[in-house]
Amino acid sequence: MKSDDKGFFDNVLRVTCLIPEGRVSTYGAIARYLGSGRSARMVGWALNNCHSSGEFIPAHRVVNRNGLLTGKHHFGTPGAMQQLLENENIQVIDDTVLDFKRLFWDPCTEL
DNA sequence: GGTGTGACAATGG
DNA sequence: GCCATTGCCACAC
Numbered sequence: 001m002k003s004d005d006k007g008f009f010d011n012v013l014r015v016t017c018l019i020p021e022g023r024v025s026t027y028g029a030i031a032r033y034l035g036s037g038r039s040a041r042m043v044g045w046a047l048n049n050c051h052s053s054g055e056f057i058p059a060h061r062v063v064n065r066n067g068l069l070t071g072k073h074h075f076g077t078p079g080a081m082q083q084l085l086e087n088e089n090i091q092v093i094d095d096t097v098l099d100f101k102r103l104f105w106d107p108c109t110e111l
Numbered sequence: 112g113g114t115g116t117g118a119c120a121a122t123g124g
Numbered sequence: 125g126c127c128a129t130t131g132c133c134a135c136a137c
Contacts, residue, residue: 007134007135008133008135009134026119027118027119027120028119031119031120031133036132036133036134037132038119038120038121038131038132038133039119039132039133039134040119040120040132041116041117041119041120041134042132042133042134042135043117043119044117045116045118045135045136046118046135048117048118049136059118063118064118064120065119065121070118071118072118074118075118
């Protein structure tokens, strides 16, 4: 169809790339912004294929609803995700983003 | 064209 | 309040 409609997968990567530094988002928020809401699982799956996108996707800014770094294992090495978050001034302890609620970036609200 | 999956979320017990 | 289970929707094989 339209070159604009590349699929949910590409849309997720686009929104994820729009996440400002120092902020974090959730799979459900992104999924909901895309209009699926219940396909939060798809968001993580899209990031799983983010390597095929050819561009770097700050997936480390995307965590689950609990602020837990669920996908840290998919970064290649566990701890890399936390390291990246700390690099953005985000405190991460026990694989969980501190003040996650405060750093939470909602595309539906910010956009 | 159908099946399986997947880095979640919400609900129930 | 915590643990277990279901639902869900889109993509890859």
